[in-house]
Amino acid sequence: MADISSDASSTAIDVRPLARRPMLEISGVSKSFGATQVLCDVSLSVAPGEVVVVIGPSGSGKTTLLRCINLLEDYEEGTITVDGAPIGYRRRGSERIRMSERDIAAARATIGMVFQSFNLFPHMTVLRNIAAAPVRVKGAPRETAEARARELLAMVGLSDKAAEHPARLSGGQQQRVAIARALAMDPKIMLFDEVTSALDPELVGEVLAAMQQLAQGGMTMVVVTHEMSFARDIADRIVFIDGGVIVEQGKPDEILFAPRTNRVRAFLKRYNDRYRI
Amino acid sequence: MPFDLNFLARLLPALLEGAEVTVELAVLTIAICLVWGFVVALAQATRGPLGWLAGGYIQIVRNTPLLIQMYLVYFGFSMGGFGLSGFASGLLALCMQNGGYVAEIYRGGLQSVSPRQYEAGRALGMRRWTLYTTVVLPQVIARIIPPMTNQSISIIKDTSQVAAIAVMEIMKISEVWVETSANTYDVFLGAALIYLALTSAASLAGRLCERRFTFAQ
Numbered sequence: 001m002a003d004i005s006s007d008a009s010s011t012a013i014d015v016r017p018l019a020r021r022p023m024l025e026i027s028g029v030s031k032s033f034g035a036t037q038v039l040c041d042v043s044l045s046v047a048p049g050e051v052v053v054v055i056g057p058s059g060s061g062k063t064t065l066l067r068c069i070n071l072l073e074d075y076e077e078g079t080i081t082v083d084g085a086p087i088g089y090r091r092r093g094s095e096r097i098r099m100s101e102r103d104i105a106a107a108r109a110t111i112g113m114v115f116q117s118f119n120l121f122p123h124m125t126v127l128r129n130i131a132a133a134p135v136r137v138k139g140a141p142r143e144t145a146e147a148r149a150r151e152l153l154a155m156v157g158l159s160d161k162a163a164e165h166p167a168r169l170s171g172g173q174q175q176r177v178a179i180a181r182a183l184a185m186d187p188k189i190m191l192f193d194e195v196t197s198a199l200d201p202e203l204v205g206e207v208l209a210a211m212q213q214l215a216q217g218g219m220t221m222v223v224v225t226h227e228m229s230f231a232r233d234i235a236d237r238i239v240f241i242d243g244g245v246i247v248e249q250g251k252p253d254e255i256l257f258a259p260r261t262n263r264v265r266a267f268l269k270r271y272n273d274r275y276r277i
Numbered sequence: 278m279p280f281d282l283n284f285l286a287r288l289l290p291a292l293l294e295g296a297e298v299t300v301e302l303a304v305l306t307i308a309i310c311l312v313w314g315f316v317v318a319l320a321q322a323t324r325g326p327l328g329w330l331a332g333g334y335i336q337i338v339r340n341t342p343l344l345i346q347m348y349l350v351y352f353g354f355s356m357g358g359f360g361l362s363g364f365a366s367g368l369l370a371l372c373m374q375n376g377g378y379v380a381e382i383y384r385g386g387l388q389s390v391s392p393r394q395y396e397a398g399r400a401l402g403m404r405r406w407t408l409y410t411t412v413v414l415p416q417v418i419a420r421i422i423p424p425m426t427n428q429s430i431s432i433i434k435d436t437s438q439v440a441a442i443a444v445m446e447i448m449k450i451s452e453v454w455v456e457t458s459a460n461t462y463d464v465f466l467g468a469a470l471i472y473l474a475l476t477s478a479a480s481l482a483g484r485l486c487e488r489r490f491t492f493a494q
Binding site for chain 2: 070072101102105106108109110111112113115117119120121122123132133136137138165167181182185
């Protein structure tokens with residue numbers, strides 16, 4: 001297989017110059033749960049270092065879209081590539097071929113995912129939660145992985161929690177550990193699935209701050225959230241999904257303050273009515 | 278008369294000899310069931326004929342008395358022309374029945390691990406083997422230690438039923454001593470004390486395992 005890691009001149013699957021090659025390219029993705037179509041021919045391209053925030057009503061398909069990107073949900077049509085490498089399905093002519101489990105796992109290792117419910121491993125200390133995948137998946141030496149884990153813990157402000165088990169941490173702390181755990185795999189892109197929805201309001205800020213720091217560091221991010229003010233602060237682009245299609249996308253101020261479609265306007269109005277103090 | 282210490286002192290070496298057989302039988306049963314029960318649990322988790330087969334097996338072995346299973350194995354094999362020793366028949370029946378119970382314990386343990394844990398592992402690029410050995414099984418093991426300790430204690434006590442097919446373990450030796458000495462009460466008291474010592478050792482081992490493997494949930 002061609003080397004697609006970083007060298008723009010290599011014979012990669014996608015031969016566009018690195019600067020113009022999207023980090024994430026979703027093209028024509030459709031997905032149904034039984035008779036219900038949740039994604040309908042969705043296409044989205046995310047540039048390296050870009051932060052895309054996905055908003056939309058519950059059940060609109062935004063979480064499903066995120067989960068398709070690392071194939072936690074299978075999709076029936078379309079293709080997804082990360083940094084030019086296909087995730088889940090390859091194209092051979094007009095044929096769509098599912099990749100082997102080994103290749104899918106390797107592809108997932110390049111994508112960081114943070115979940116709404118943290119999903120830390122309860123039987124491991126915080127340090128081992130972060131170092132486990134680099135050791136077991138990438139074969140990194142334990143000392144190296146743990147040294148890196150300590151750096152990441154320092155980055156999310158939890159150096160003193162390395163030896164604790166997740167059950168001893170607050171929700172906000174657990175979510176910051178989950179971010180560090182995803183970063184430990186040196187992902188090319190980070191996916192955030194409503195990561196503050198399960199947190200007490202006073203713990204939301206610390207998680208958003210960690211994400212902000214990451215965005216400023218140039219990480220490519222796709223963020224599904226209900227935190228509109230955070231979306232405005234962090235997003236390079238906001239994508240509004242409803243009924244499994246991208247209804248509107250654009251710069252935060254355009255979408256949040258001057259939406260072109262009634263659907264977005266209605267959604268924002270409902271949102272504002274509910275959260276006005 | 279009850280509590281004849283001299284008599285108990287004479288009985289003890291004989292019971293300890295039987296205890297050796299009991300321990301052998303119990304340890305082998307527990308070891309085999311830990312593996313066999315896991316295989317059955319995995320089979321039961323599959324869809325289709327293998328899953329039904331495993332489910333049917335569990336129903337049959339759980340819902341018939343151990344003593345009858347032991348007789349069926351013991352006499353069944355000898356009717357088939359290749360007789361198994363009492364020890365082997367007893368071991369087989371104990372493993373058959375307890376394998377069903379242990380499979381259910383594993384099933385409960387596996388079901389207790391949230392699907393989100395699997396997703397978290399997969400999202401980090403783990404393949405099946407790594408996912409199970411790193412994420413799933415350590416959690417399963419921690420949660421099944423208490424029921425597994427119970428089952429081990431029950432296995433130790435169940436070995437007494439192999440006396441019915443003439444295996445010279447604690448119970449059978451006790452029966453022989455009852456017949457020859459007519460001191461029924463002291464013999465069974467002595468036997469009970471030996472079983473108590475063995476099951477206490479098993480509980481202690483269970484506690485130690487719990488301390489080693491459990492984590493704050």
